Structure formats: C-alpha cells, structure tokens
Amino acid sequence: MSSRLAAVLCALGLLAAAPPPPLARAEERVLADPLAALERDADEVGKEVFRAYASYDVARLTKAVAALEARAGKPGARPDDGWLLAQAHVELLAIHRFYEREAQAGMPAALADVDPAALADRGLEHARAFAAAHPEHSDIERAIGELLSYQIRGMAGGLTKGPEAEAAIDRAVEKDRTNAWARFAIARMRFHNPKFAGGDLDLALKEMRELARALASVRVTLYVAHGYRKKGMLPQALFWVEKSLAIAPENPEAKWLEATIGEEMEAGR
Amino acid sequence: MRLARIVAVLALGGAGLAAAPGCRSFAKLEAHDPTVSEDEVHAAGDERADPSLTPHLRFILWNRERYPTEVVVAAIVATAARRDHSAAAAVAELARCEDEEVRWHSVLALRTLGGAKADRTRARVAAEDGSGLVRGAARSGVRRRSR
Numbered sequence: 001m002s003s004r005l006a007a008v009l010c011a012l013g014l015l016a017a018a019p020p021p022p023l024a025r026a027e028e029r030v031l032a033d034p035l036a037a038l039e040r041d042a043d044e045v046g047k048e049v050f051r052a053y054a055s056y057d058v059a060r061l062t063k064a065v066a067a068l069e070a071r072a073g074k075p076g077a078r079p080d081d082g083w084l085l086a087q088a089h090v091e092l093l094a095i096h097r098f099y100e101r102e103a104q105a106g107m108p109a110a111l112a113d114v115d116p117a118a119l120a121d122r123g124l125e126h127a128r129a130f131a132a133a134h135p136e137h138s139d140i141e142r143a144i145g146e147l148l149s150y151q152i153r154g155m156a157g158g159l160t161k162g163p164e165a166e167a168a169i170d171r172a173v174e175k176d177r178t179n180a181w182a183r184f185a186i187a188r189m190r191f192h193n194p195k196f197a198g199g200d201l202d203l204a205l206k207e208m209r210e211l212a213r214a215l216a217s218v219r220v221t222l223y224v225a226h227g228y229r230k231k232g233m234l235p236q237a238l239f240w241v242e243k244s245l246a247i248a249p250e251n252p253e254a255k256w257l258e259a260t261i262g263e264e265m266e267a268g269r
Numbered sequence: 270m271r272l273a274r275i276v277a278v279l280a281l282g283g284a285g286l287a288a289a290p291g292c293r294s295f296a297k298l299e300a301h302d303p304t305v306s307e308d309e310v311h312a313a314g315d316e317r318a319d320p321s322l323t324p325h326l327r328f329i330l331w332n333r334e335r336y337p338t339e340v341v342v343a344a345i346v347a348t349a350a351r352r353d354h355s356a357a358a359a360v361a362e363l364a365r366c367e368d369e370e371v372r373w374h375s376v377l378a379l380r381t382l383g384g385a386k387a388d389r390t391r392a393r394v395a396a397e398d399g400s401g402l403v404r405g406a407a408r409s410g411v412r413r414r415s416r
Contacts, residue, residue: 202308209339233343235346235374235377236307236374239370242373
C-alpha cells in the first residue's frame with residue numbers, strides 16, 4: 001500500500017472517529033454522575049479507587065486493584081468490582097499519561113516500566129467481562145471507550161482504536177443519555193483529536209466547563225485548566241488549577257500546572 | 270513544597286493574554302453583542318489592541334447579566350491587563366457576583382487596579398466571602414508552588 005493511500009485511509013479512519021455533536025441545552029440539565037454513585041456504594045477497598053486517584057497515589061491505587069482482583073469469584077466479591085477495576089485502570093492510565101508527557105522525572109516507580117497499552121488491555125479484560133454480565137450498563141461502555149483511547153498512539157493508533165473507542169462511548173450515551181462521564185469522554189476526544197478528526201478545543205472547553213458543574217472531579221477541572229493554558233489564557237487556567245487544588249489539594253498534576261503557569265505568566269510580563 | 274512568595278496573578282500585567290490581536294476583528298465586542306467570544310474579549314486586553322476598545326470592556330463589566338460567565342471573566346482579565354483604573358468600581362461590583370469564578374477574577378483584578386475602593390472591597394471579600402478560594406485570592410493573591 002502506498003504511503004499516500006495509507007495516509008488517506010488513516011484520515012478516513014480518524015474522521016470516522018469524530019466525536020458527536022455537542023449537548024443540547026435540555027440534556028445539560030439532567031446530567032448524572034454514575035461514578036459518584038459507584039463510590040458511594042463501594043466498600044472501603046472500592047472507595048480507595050477514588051481516594052487514591054485524587055492524589056495520584058499509584059501505590060494505593062495498585063493495592064486496591066490487587067485487592068479487588070484477589071477477591072474476584074470469591075464470597076467477598078461485590079457486584080460492581082469489575083466496574084471499579086475498569087475505572088481504576090482508566091485512572092492509572094490518566095496518571096501515567098500525565099507523567100509521561102509532562103513530568104517524566106516524577107513517574108511513580110510502580111508505573112515506570114508499565115506498557116500503557118498492556119495496562120489498558122488489563123482494564124479492558126475487566127471492563128468487557130463486566131459489560132457482558134451487564135449488557136445495559138452505560139458507564140462500563142464509557143470506561144471501555146476511554147481504555148481504548150489510551151491505546152491510541154499516533155495516526156495508526158487513531159485509525160484502529162479511534163473508531164472503536166468512539167463506538168463504545170456512543171453506546172454509553174445511547175444506554176444512558178444522562179451519563180455525564182460519557183459526555184466527558186466525548187469532550188476529551190474533542191480536546192485531543194486533531195481538527196480533521198473532529199477535534200475542537202473551544203467546544204471541548206465549553207463542554208468541560210459545563211461538566212465541571214455536574215462532576216465534582218479533579219479530572220474535569222484539570223482539563224479546563226489545560227484547555228485555557230493551551231489557548232494562552234493563563235489567569236483563567238490558574239482559576240481552574242485552584243479549583244482543582246480545592247478538590248484535591250495534593251494532586252501532583254494540579255501542583256505542576258500551578259507552578260508551570262506561574263512561570264509562564266512571569267515570563268510573559 | 271509551596272513557594273513562600275505570594276503572587277497576585279493580574280499584577281503580572283499582560284501575562285497570559287492570548288495571541289496578539291493583530292488584525293483580528295472586535296466587531297462583536299464593539300457592537301455589545303452578547304454572543305461575543307471569550308477569545309475576542311480576552312484579546313482586547315493585549316497592550317497592542319486599540320485603546321478605544323476599553324469602554325466596550327467596561328460595558329461588559331457593568332452588564333454582567335447579558336453575558337456568559339467566561340466572557341465576563343475575559344473582560345475582567347483584559348481590563349486588569351490594560352490597567353484601566355476607571356473600571357475599578359465596575360470590577361469591585363463584580364466582587365459581589367453570585368458566581369465564584371467571577372468573584373475570584375475580580376478580586377485579583379482589584380489588586381492590579383489598586384485604589385481605596387479596591388482595597389476596601391478586597392478587605393471585605395477576604396473577611397466575608399463564602400468561598401475559601403475567593404477569600405484566599407482577596408487576602409494574598411495566588412499561592413505559587415514549586416514543581
């Protein structure tokens with residue numbers, strides 16, 4: 001196959017993965033946070049998946065994953081364990097990506113030698129098993145979409161994994177239109193995708209701002225901060241960093257952003 | 270580790286303003302069009318932007334209810350960047366806004382704009398505001414951390 005043909009196919013594949021149109025106003029008002037419900041109903045091991053993420057505590061997170069995996073199929077297992085495991089892997093991948101891109105020197109030892117594609121595969125195993133047992137479950141489809149999205153590396157990855165990820169996220173929205181995390185996954189695609197593949201930073205930022213009202217999560221507020229930083233609107237970015245730190249005072253990404261934006265502002269004086 | 274140094278964000282002047290206004294259009298800002306984008310308003314704060322845009326920024330500040338939060342915030346940031354001291358009263362009024370994001374930016378802008386009213390407003394906000402984020406910004410600007 002010629003490289004030109006490959007490039008065209010690649011572009012077509014990414015176009016096929018273009019995220020859907022933005023939320024209608026009426027939909028914004030009824031968004032729900034399924035992960036808040038998951039955390040609320042979880043036992044102490046399950047709650048660790050969320051508590052450890054706030055401070056990017058990989059050791060605690062991997063310990064929680066190990067505990068959840070160890071009780072699978074045993075009397076101590078709980079119905080949502082597969083969903084928790086899928087979410088824990090999304091979180092580990094998000095943490096890995098931050099250190100990989102922005103702060104390699106601070107990469108936690110437990111993630112240093114991890115292949116993110118393999119980590120995503122492990123998460124996908126849990127997610128797909130849970131989805132098979134819960135065919136109407138919306139958020140597990142969102143988790144599958146996000147896990148697949150972390151396997152996208154470059155154009156070739158976009159060609160293969162992009163449409164797969166988008167299809168899973170679409171299923172999540174179809175199964176529950178109020179799932180705010182599915183909307184987040186769409187906004188995230190818009191944030192990261194190139195323009196020809198549906199990427200739209202302004203729209204992603206608008207959606208993330210709206211989602212920040214429905215989801216009290218540092219993951220969302222950090223995206224808003226990153227979005228404003230990308231646009232060169234540093235005071236606005238800093239507000240969202242401060243919001244992130246109010247939610248998660250020890251979050252390394254928020255601290256890194258705060259220091260980085262401060263330096264950038266001083267350099268621009 | 271947190272830096273002991275306290276930095277007032279908007280005291281950094283034009284830092285953080287988006288790409289140069291160059292030949293971009295400010296038509297919506299000048300027409301007081303409520304669909305104006307935050308980018309257009311933000312760019313009006315650039316020191317190279319036409320000074321005649323300043324009253325249009327003030328218009329947004331005095332008519333907060335007509336605009337979305339992000340546009341009002343962009344107007345506050347641009348006003349502070351332009352050191353438009355005549356807008357201090359409007360910015361001080363926004364320190365009473367129900368929106369935390371608007372109040373946070375307004376108290377930081379007041380640090381830059383200065384003056385007796387700005388100082389009184391910041392003191393009041395530091396003591397009374399319902400948001401810890403806003404009280405902190407009114408007291409001491411933004412805390413900076415090292416990497």
